[in-house]
Every structure is written in structure tokens, then in C-alpha cells.
Amino acid sequence: MSKQRKAVSLISGGLDSMLATKAIMEQGIHVEGINFFTGFCVEGHTHAIRKKDKAKPKRNNALWVAEQLGIKLHIVDVIEPYKDVLLNPKHGYGANMNPCLDCKCFMVGKALEWIKENDFDFIITGEVVGQRPKSQRAETMPIIQEESGAGDLLVRPLCAKKLPPTLPEREGWLDREKLFEFSGRTRKPQMALAEEYDFKDYATPAGGCCFLTDEVYSRKLVDMWQARSDRDYELDDIMLLKVGRHIRPRPHFKLIVGREEGENKFLEGYRKTFTYLRSTSHTGPLVLIDGKLTDDDLELAAQITARFGAGKTADQVDIEATFTDGTTKALNVSPISPAKMDPTWYI
Numbered sequence: 492m493s494k495q496r497k498a499v500s501l502i503s504g505g506l507d508s509m510l511a512t513k514a515i516m517e518q519g520i521h522v523e524g525i526n527f528f529t530g531f532c533v534e535g536h537t538h539a540i541r542k543k544d545k546a547k548p549k550r551n552n553a554l555w556v557a558e559q560l561g562i563k564l565h566i567v568d569v570i571e572p573y574k575d576v577l578l579n580p581k582h583g584y585g586a587n588m589n590p591c592l593d594c595k596c597f598m599v600g601k602a603l604e605w606i607k608e609n610d611f612d613f614i615i616t617g618e619v620v621g622q623r624p625k626s627q628r629a630e631t632m633p634i635i636q637e638e639s640g641a642g643d644l645l646v647r648p649l650c651a652k653k654l655p656p657t658l659p660e661r662e663g664w665l666d667r668e669k670l671f672e673f674s675g676r677t678r679k680p681q682m683a684l685a686e687e688y689d690f691k692d693y694a695t696p697a698g699g700c701c702f703l704t705d706e707v708y709s710r711k712l713v714d715m716w717q718a719r720s721d722r723d724y725e726l727d728d729i730m731l732l733k734v735g736r737h738i739r740p741r742p743h744f745k746l747i748v749g750r751e752e753g754e755n756k757f758l759e760g761y762r763k764t765f766t767y768l769r770s771t772s773h774t775g776p777l778v779l780i781d782g783k784l785t786d787d788d789l790e791l792a793a794q795i796t797a798r799f800g801a802g803k804t805a806d807q808v809d810i811e812a813t814f815t816d817g818t819t820k821a822l823n824v825s826p827i828s829p830a831k832m833d834p835t836w837y838i
Contacts, residue, residue: 495519496520496612496613496664498522499522499614500522502526502564506681512556514671515615520665525602528566532701553566582634596639598639600641603644614645618647643656718782734754736748745780765815766779767812769796770802771810773800773801775796790822793822795827797826798832800826804826807825809822
């Protein structure tokens with residue numbers, strides 16, 4: 492009997508990787524999924540935190556996709572090695588802080604390491620020629636194969652017929668005629684294939700889960716680096732950039748203002764790490780302070796805190812500041828007027 496071939500599929504949680512995996516499974520290949528945790532591609536976090544998103548599914552889409560396909564999913568923490576990809580991308584950034592081409596090379600390279608360690612035969616991705624402007628173009632796809640080291644062990648089932656045959660095709664492990672030739676930005680072929688496979692529920696086809704493609708998130712990230720004069724980061728840093736209003740009234744500190752109950756509860760987990768403010772006379776947000784404050788800074792931070800609570804039209808609001816050493820200070824301030832809230836303060 493011939494050996495059953497095994498493949499690992501990069502599972503993002505989107506429709507394309509789901510379809511690509513299913514297409515290879517249909518050919519009798521044993522497939523397992525792999526998802527690389529960078530800290531940036533975690534679309535479920537904000538949905539889980541914010542009360543206004545309570546109707547949205549609280550799920551990790553990569554795990555959910557693996558469940559629908561009936562395959563094992565390996566989640567691999569790459570936070571530390573991914574830093575070099577983000578900070579020093581050979582091929583630069585996309586429209587925001589997304590190093591898409593370098594990111595794809597990195598992840599396929601990590602998948603190659605994994606198949607060598609686990610005696611698997613090849614790698615699957617959901618890439619489609621011409622679908623994404625940075626990493627999925629005819630001229631960039633060979634770059635991914637070369638710089639990742641995967642070469643022709645990388646199979647892209649959704650556009651395979653638009654590309655040269657890979658080793659699994661040449662060796663007869665896969666029937667090339669049962670693969671696809673999708674191309675371009677349209678998602679109609681994928682949606683039609685999803686219907687054929689009877690996939691009823693899946694992540695928004697044109698969506699992505701990478702916060703680095705988001706303009707606002709990217710602006711917050713760059714602001715954090717500039718304020719610290721250091722481009723390093725930790726997981727807590729990148730998680731906090733996803734939550735609350737970020738207001739920088741002075742270069743050396745910013746406020747992270749909870750926008751609703753869910754965010755306030757999330758920010759409470761950081762009360763021992765940051766100085767924080769909250770109103771004691773009116774309902775209002777929890778506000779973390781990132782940076783060091785002078786007395787004048789503390790007064791301004793308290794006025795801004797009052798501005799975003801139920802006391803925003805009151806003459807005076809009581810604010811309590813709690814410092815990282817556990818000491819507190821009571822302030823009585825007038826909420827800052829909207830006219831004095833410089834628009835450039837909002838990150």
C-alpha cells in the first residue's frame with residue numbers, strides 16, 4: 492500500500508484557508524492545521540471585551556475552522572521571533588504597519604520547520620493570485636517560496652492551476668485537475684465553492700484578522716514607539732492598543748479611557764501596572780495613565796477623565812488617582828470643555 496501523505500495547512504480563520512484545506516482533504520491527504528500567534532491577529536479579543544459586540548460570535552476563528560473541518564489545530568506562539576518581522580521588514584510595509592510579504596515568508600518558513608520536525612510532506616496556504624496587493628501578486632508568490640525555503644513544497648490549492656506544478660502534483664500525491672485557478676480580488680468563486688462544500692457559516696470573506704492593517708491601530712502603535720523612543724513591545728502593550736480611547740495631551744503621557752462597561756472591566760486588570768483615575772462622584776470610565784505625571788499633568792488628566800463621565804456637565808467632579816505603589820490622591824476638578832480638547836490629542 493502507498494504511504495498516506497500528510498500536509499499542514501496555515502489556518503488563519505478566514506474562508507480561503509478553510510477552502511484550501513478542504514480541497515486537499517478531498518484528495519485523501521491527512522491534513523492538520525497550524526496557526527501562528529503573533530498577538531496582532533486576534534480578532535475575537537475586541538468582540539469578547541466590548542459589550543456592544545455581544546451579539547458577535549465569541550470564538551477563535553482558527554479553532555472554529557479546524558472544528559468545522561474535523562482536523563487538529565496546532566497553535567504556535569511566535570510573539571518573540573515575529574518582532575523582527577514587524578520591526579525590520581525586508582520588503583517594507585503595506586498601507587499601514589502591515590509587513591504582509593515578510594509576514595507570509597516568515598509563517599511559511601515556520602511551517603516548513605514544523606513539517607520537518609513532524610514528518611509531514613508539504614504545506615498548504617489559502618493564497619490566491621492577485622487577491623492582496625502586497626503579498627498575493629504573481630511576482631511576489633515566488634518570493635515567498637524562495638525566502639521561506641519551502642520551494643515547491645508549498646501548495647496553493649485555490650490558484651494552483653495559475654502556477655507551476657508543485658512537487659506533490661508532480662509526484663502524483665495530488666491531482667492537479669482537482670485544484671483551482673482562482674485569481675483577482677473577487678470572492679465570488681470562493682463563496683460558490685463554500686456553498687458546494689456546504690460551509691454555511693464562515694468569517695467575512697473579504698475580512699482579515701490582522702490589526703496591523705488597521706489605520707487607527709497602526710497609528711497608536713507608532714505613537715507608542717515614538718513616546719518611548721523604543722520600538723520594542725510586549726503582549727500587554729499590543730493588547731492595550733486594541734482597547735479604549737487613546738488620548739495624548741502631552742508628549743510624555745497618554746490616557747487610555749474605557750468606552751463602556753466591557754472595556755472598563757478589561758482595563759481593571761491593569762490597575763497594578765498603571766496609575767489609574769476614576770470619578771468617585773459620578774459614574775464614568777476607568778482611565779489608565781501610560782507615562783509619568785507631574786502635578787500639573789495629573790490635574791489635566793483628571794479634567795479629561797471627568798469630561799468622559801456622567802459629570803461632564805457638572806461644575807466640579809471628584810476624581811481619585813491611584814498610583815502603582817497603592818497610594819491615592821483625591822482631586823476636585825472642573826471637566827475640561829470640548830473646546831479645549833485639542834483634536835490632535837486623539838491618537
